[in-house]
Amino acid sequence: MKILYVISGVTGMTGNELVRQLLNQKDDEVKVIGFDNFYASSIDTVSDCIDDGRFDFYEYDLNNDEDMNKIESMVVEIKKDFDEVIYINCAAVVHTEHFYKVYETYETNVVSMNNFLQQAIRVGAEKYINCSTSEIYSMNSWNEDGGVKESDFITMSDAEHSQRTSYATGKLLTEFFIKDAVDNGKIKGCSIRFANVYSKDEKYPKHIIPHIIDSFKNNGEVVLLENSKKNCRTFLNNYDSCSAVLNLAKTDSALDGTIYNVATDEEISIIDLTILIAKKMGIAEPVIKFEGYRESDPERRLLSTEKIKARTNWKPIIDLDKGLTECVENYTKN
Numbered sequence: 256m257k258i259l260y261v262i263s264g265v266t267g268m269t270g271n272e273l274v275r276q277l278l279n280q281k282d283d284e285v286k287v288i289g290f291d292n293f294y295a296s297s298i299d300t301v302s303d304c305i306d307d308g309r310f311d312f313y314e315y316d317l318n319n320d321e322d323m324n325k326i327e328s329m330v331v332e333i334k335k336d337f338d339e340v341i342y343i344n345c346a347a348v349v350h351t352e353h354f355y356k357v358y359e360t361y362e363t364n365v366v367s368m369n370n371f372l373q374q375a376i377r378v379g380a381e382k383y384i385n386c387s388t389s390e391i392y393s394m395n396s397w398n399e400d401g402g403v404k405e406s407d408f409i410t411m412s413d414a415e416h417s418q419r420t421s422y423a424t425g426k427l428l429t430e431f432f433i434k435d436a437v438d439n440g441k442i443k444g445c446s447i448r449f450a451n452v453y454s455k456d457e458k459y460p461k462h463i464i465p466h467i468i469d470s471f472k473n474n475g476e477v478v479l480l481e482n483s484k485k486n487c488r489t490f491l492n493n494y495d496s497c498s499a500v501l502n503l504a505k506t507d508s509a510l511d512g513t514i515y516n517v518a519t520d521e522e523i524s525i526i527d528l529t530i531l532i533a534k535k536m537g538i539a540e541p542v543i544k545f546e547g548y549r550e551s552d553p554e555r556r557l558l559s560t561e562k563i564k565a566r567t568n569w570k571p572i573i574d575l576d577k578g579l580t581e582c583v584e585n586y587t588k589n
Contacts, residue, residue: 257284259337261330261380263317263371264296264346265289268454269386271300272497273343278307280501286337288329290315290322291346294363297458317346317367323374330378341382341504342375344368347426357421365425369432376441383444384504385433389518389558390423391448397557404559405448405514417551430514437512445503445510450518450558453578454493455585463525464490464579467532468586476542482552483525484545489557490528491519492573502569509566518558521575531576535583 260277264270270289277285289301290313304310311329315322334340347364368385375383389396392403393411403409411427412420430446437444453464460469470477499517503509523531526543533541563569 256338257336258286259330259334259340260285260287260343261326261340261375262287262289262343262345264291264344265312266291266293266296266298266300267345267347268296268452268457268493269449269497269500270345271296271304271456272454272493273345273500274301274304274310276494276497276501278304278309285309286333287311288326289313290317290326292316295459295461300456300458317371318362323370327374327378330380334378339382340375340378340380341384342371342380343384343386343500343504344371345386346371347386347388355418355421357418360422360425364422365428368429372432372436372442376436381443382504382510383433383436383442384500385429385444385446386500387426387430387446387448387514388423389448389450389516389556391427391430392553392556392558393420393423394551394553396553397555401561402516402518402520402557402559405516405562412551419549419551434512437510443507443510444512446514447500447503448514448516448558449491449496450516450556451488451490452493452496453490453582455578455581456493463488463528464532464582465586467529468536468583471533471536471538471541472587476544477529478544478546479525479529480552481545481548485524485554486552487522487524487555488528489519489522490575490578491517491571492578494573495519495571498572499563499567499569502567503563506567509563515563515566516558516560517563517569518560519571519575520557520560522555522557523575532579532583535579536587
């Protein structure tokens with residue numbers, strides 16, 4: 256098949272790896288139109304793809320109507336040459352420090368996501384993949400029965416607890432947008448709740464894994480939040496998160512407007528994670544300090560991936576040990 260992909264946030268952690276996997280696959284003839292405003296990324300992330308004639312990159316902003324009209328015009332002009340058009344929304348205000356910025360998260364994660372969805376419907380795209388977040392589960396993001404399921408009732412924190420949850424509330428709303436569009440026969444699609452995705456190619460040490468590596472490399476010690484004394488997480492390699500997106504995009508029966516958890520079951524405490532990274536960096540006795548406290552930070556995040564495994568061929572293939580080795584090698588090299 257000849258497939259046209261339109262990807263927002265294409266230089267971000269999910270977007271750039273999607274491009275790489277699409278260009279490296281052999282099953283379909285693909286064309287990728289991707290754009291980003293570099294809010295939390297850089298053109299460097301797609302430097303190995305930028306000269307490929309199948310990938311057209313634009314420094315556009317999802318929140319800019321003029322930019323989005325240009326994208327729509329491009330798609331309308333060339334869509335007749337393709338068997339299928341797939342929109343993937345990877346744009347998001349993602350770093351934890353931004354979770355508390357209510358207006359920024361609302362504009363990008365809610366308003367512009369819906370505008371992008373409506374564009375996909377107008378141009379006649381067959382599919383729309385909405386990248387959501389496991390932040391939606393808030394403080395109740397685990398259970399002892401294999402992890403929280405998509406069908407479980409959720410109890411979110413609200414403004415009385417933490418402004419952080421405004422990010423999750425916005426992402427939850429986008430899941431209603433895509434479900435409504437699918438239920439009304441306008442497009443096929445789904446939402447994906449990623450859990451603690453990491454990548455060896457992250458540009459900034461904003462997330463916990465690059466923060467730990469960067470701190471040991473440059474400071475000889477790491478400073479963690481007080482929450483880290485008891486918090487545990489599972490970590491999903493970016494290769495696996497993106498392969499989940501593409502597996503869902505190729506599985507029409509799964510694109511019913513519902514939600515899919517994408518995660519691993521390799522739970523580890525933040526302290527043990529820090530010690531493991533230190534060991535991989537050759538640090539026998541790591542110096543770990545604690546400073547600060549984060550509101551509305553769940554002690555555990557453990558999600559069931561039973562649904563996506565049952566409906567697609569997806570399963571994670573990069574375990575935490577291998578993924579951390581790649582991260583350490585890449586960060587220390589650069």
